[in-house]
Amino acid sequence: MPHPFVLLSAAVSLDGYLDDTGPERLLLSSPADFDRVDEVRASVDAILVGAGTIRADNPRLLVNSPGRRAARVASGRPEYPLKVTVSGTGELDPAANFWHTGAEKLLYTTDKGADHAHTLGLATDVVPLGPDLDWRRLLTHLHEVRGIDRLMVEGGGTIHTQLLQQGLADEIHLVLSPLFVGTPTAPRLFGPGPYPPGRLRLLETRQIEDVVLMRYEPTAPGTGPLPAAADHHWLRLACELATHCPPSRTAFSVGAVVVAADGTELSRGHSREADDPVVHAEEAALAKLAPADPRLASATIYSSLEPCAHRASRPKPCARLILDAGVRRVVTAWREPDTFVEGADGNGLLAAEGVEVVVLPEYEERAKAPNGHLLG
Ligand SMILES: NC(=O)c1ccc[n+]([C@@H]2O[C@H](COP(=O)([O-])OP(=O)(O)OC[C@H]3O[C@@H](n4cnc5c(N)ncnc54)[C@H](OP(=O)(O)O)[C@@H]3O)[C@@H](O)[C@H]2O)c1
Numbered sequence: 001m002p003h004p005f006v007l008l009s010a011a012v013s014l015d016g017y018l019d020d021t022g023p024e025r026l027l028l029s030s031p032a033d034f035d036r037v038d039e040v041r042a043s044v045d046a047i048l049v050g051a052g053t054i055r056a057d058n059p060r061l062l063v064n065s066p067g068r069r070a071a072r073v074a075s076g077r078p079e080y081p082l083k084v085t086v087s088g089t090g091e092l093d094p095a096a097n098f099w100h101t102g103a104e105k106l107l108y109t110t111d112k113g114a115d116h117a118h119t120l121g122l123a124t125d126v127v128p129l130g131p132d133l134d135w136r137r138l139l140t141h142l143h144e145v146r147g148i149d150r151l152m153v154e155g156g157g158t159i160h161t162q163l164l165q166q167g168l169a170d171e172i173h174l175v176l177s178p179l180f181v182g183t184p185t186a187p188r189l190f191g192p193g194p195y196p197p198g199r200l201r202l203l204e205t206r207q208i209e210d211v212v213l214m215r216y217e218p219t220a221p222g223t224g225p226l227p228a229a230a231d232h233h234w235l236r237l238a239c240e241l242a243t244h245c246p247p248s249r250t251a252f253s254v255g256a257v258v259v260a261a262d263g264t265e266l267s268r269g270h271s272r273e274a275d276d277p278v279v280h281a282e283e284a285a286l287a288k289l290a291p292a293d294p295r296l297a298s299a300t301i302y303s304s305l306e307p308c309a310h311r312a313s314r315p316k317p318c319a320r321l322i323l324d325a326g327v328r329r330v331v332t333a334w335r336e337p338d339t340f341v342e343g344a345d346g347n348g349l350l351a352a353e354g355v356e357v358v359v360l361p362e363y364e365e366r367a368k369a370p371n372g373h374l375l376g
Contacts, residue, residue, distance in 0.1 A: 002362045003139035004151040008160050009040065010175040012189050017181035018157050028177035030209035035065075038174065042068035044081050044152040045143060046106075049098075049299070050129070050159040051087035052187075055215040060101040063155065071218040078103050086159065088133060089140045090116035090126075099123040108138050109256040122208070123181060134224065135166055160369065161191040162241070167228030172216040175208075196220035196228065198262025219263025221300035221329065227358055231300070231331050234259050237268075238302040239333060239366035241281065245271040251340070253370040254305040258289065258327070265313035278313040280307075286325050300329040306359075306366035307346040322355070329356045333363035339374055 011028035012018060020026045029037065041047055042063045053059065059084050065068050069079045079101035085092070092115030099105055104369055105124035114128035129137050142148040153159060153169075163169045174189075200216040207213075222228030234257050241255025251271060258266040264322025276284075282303050289296065301307075307330065308316035322330060336344040347357045368375060 001138075003136070003168070004045070004143050005046070005170045006139065006151050006153060006154065006163060006168055006170045007040070007171045007173060008163060009037065009353075010160060010189050011177050012328070013177055013179050013181045014103070015180050015182060016188055017186040018155060018189050019056065019185070020181045021183050021186050024118045028211075029175055030177075030211050033175055033208045033211050033213070036208060036213070038064050039068065040152060041081060042072060042148075044150040045148040046076070046082040046084050046146070046151050048084040048086065048151060048159070050156050051085055051089070051092055053154070053156045054085055054092060054096050054098050056156070056187075058097050059154075060097045062102050070355050075078055075164060077116050078144045081108060081152070082108070082148065084108065084123075084142070084151075084236060084281075086138070086302045087113055087117070087151040087184055089113050089342050090120070090122075091300035092117065092120065092122060094120050098355070099194060108133060108141075114261050130145055135162060135168055136189070138169065150191075157187050157189050157191060157373040158268045160189060161193065163239055164190065165193050165195055167218070167222055167226075167230070169218060170229040171203070172214075172218075174214045174216065176212045176214065178210050195232070196263070198264065201263075205336060217260075220261065221259050221263070221331070222358070223329075224263075225356055225358060227331070229359065230263060231302075232363075233302070234302040235304070235331055235333055235360055235363050236366070238281075239304045239363055241268060242269045242304040243370045245273070245370060247373075248277075248288040249273060249373070252336075252365075252374065253303055254281040256285045256301060257295075257301065258285050259300050262302075264295075266293070266295060266299060280308060280311075280314075280318050282307050282318040283314070283321055289325075291325065297326045297328065300331055301327050302331045304332070304363070305334050306332050306344070307342070307350065309344045309346040310341050317346065317349075319349040321342075322350060323327055323353050328354070329358070331358045331360065334367035335359065337375065 055241045203215040238255040245253035255270045257268045267285045267288040311317040
């Protein structure tokens with residue numbers, strides 16, 4: 001199910017702490033960086049923090065700039081983003097600033113937590129998500145029921161850790177602050193546990209007074225039927241590659257990318273590339289790799305269109321080339337229509353031989369865009 005774009009935002013000390021252990025909130029950002037955070041808040045539909053942050057910091061989580069609030073209203077959005085929190089127990093202070101400032105509030109919790117929250121009379125909508133809190137359900141609910149497209153997550157570490165480990169973070173805004181905490185029991189940004197493998201992509205570094213902002217994007221593909229945030233990135237790239245194809249009235253324009261398990265791009269291709277009038281995108285991408293490349297067995301292929309199952313111009317269709325290459329996961333945006341081949345079912349062929357096929361229909365329109373002239 002489609003989710004909002006999830007942006008994790010945090011500031012850490014040079015020794016990696018989110019806070020110290022004192023009663024007051026440790027100010028890690030500089031004044032200009034707090035203003036940058038205000039700007040990011042003004043750009044999103046909702047801001048989420050964990051119950052631990054409400055207890056420790058008693059934050060208001062407002063857009064402070066009147067100009068930014070006015071711009072939101074002028075563009076038809078609420079003056080403040082929706083404020084969202086997460087608690088398993090529902091044990092939250094009804095007097096906390098979170099409930100009494102800004103616009104609408106929403107508490108996601110467990111069934112038990114919802115009962116407790118109701119007895120406390122918290123000034124918020126309460127959404128129970130079952131016996132346990134499931135992040136995918138939460139994000140789907142935020143998107144589908146509350147119409148949230150962009151979500152900013154402002155901590156704390158328990159929340160950031162889960163979203164990153166579950167492959168649900170699309171971008172990280174990390175501010176490094178020039179001070180030390182030095183207390184081992186102070187909260188850290190990311191806790192132990194299984195993270196997506198490999199290196200994240202550095203999108204930007206920016207000095208802001210005496211702090212440094214780093215923006216990162218996860219790159220490692222998901223590993224099963226559920227899409228990870230990086231799957232969206234790579235499928236968008238495949239759709240973008242489809243727009244580079246030489247035009248044709250007799251074949252689709254398709255883009256494909258092969259990505260290793262650690263997020264390294266191995267190869268890419270698009271239909272009819274390099275003056276080959278019949279080459280397909282997946283075929284072109286796979287041809288750039290040695291057949292014995294050991295990374296293929298755990299790689300994911302992203303293709304804007306379902307890999308073909310029948311082919312007149314070559315001995316093997318792309319679904320067979322993928323199987324022969326040993327790739328076990330395929331992510332695609334658009335099922336092949338009957339335009340050239342009736343009942344083509346490349347996804348079915350792949351799945352029948354044990355390949356995990358993930359279809360993300362929210363990218364179908366992008367995949368179709370360079371093929372409009374074929375679709376009537
Ligand atoms: N430097 C920064 O940028 C920054 C930003 C934010 C926060 N912080 C600091 O971070 C610290 C707080 O971090 P934290 O890790 O203790 O708390 P947190 O991440 O804000 O919240 C953790 C709480 O959220 C609920 N929760 C999280 N995942 C859950 C799940 N899967 N199921 C059910 N409930 C879940 C639980 O609430 P219940 O206990 O109610 O069940 C849990 O105790 C504070 O010291 C704060 O100052 C720093």
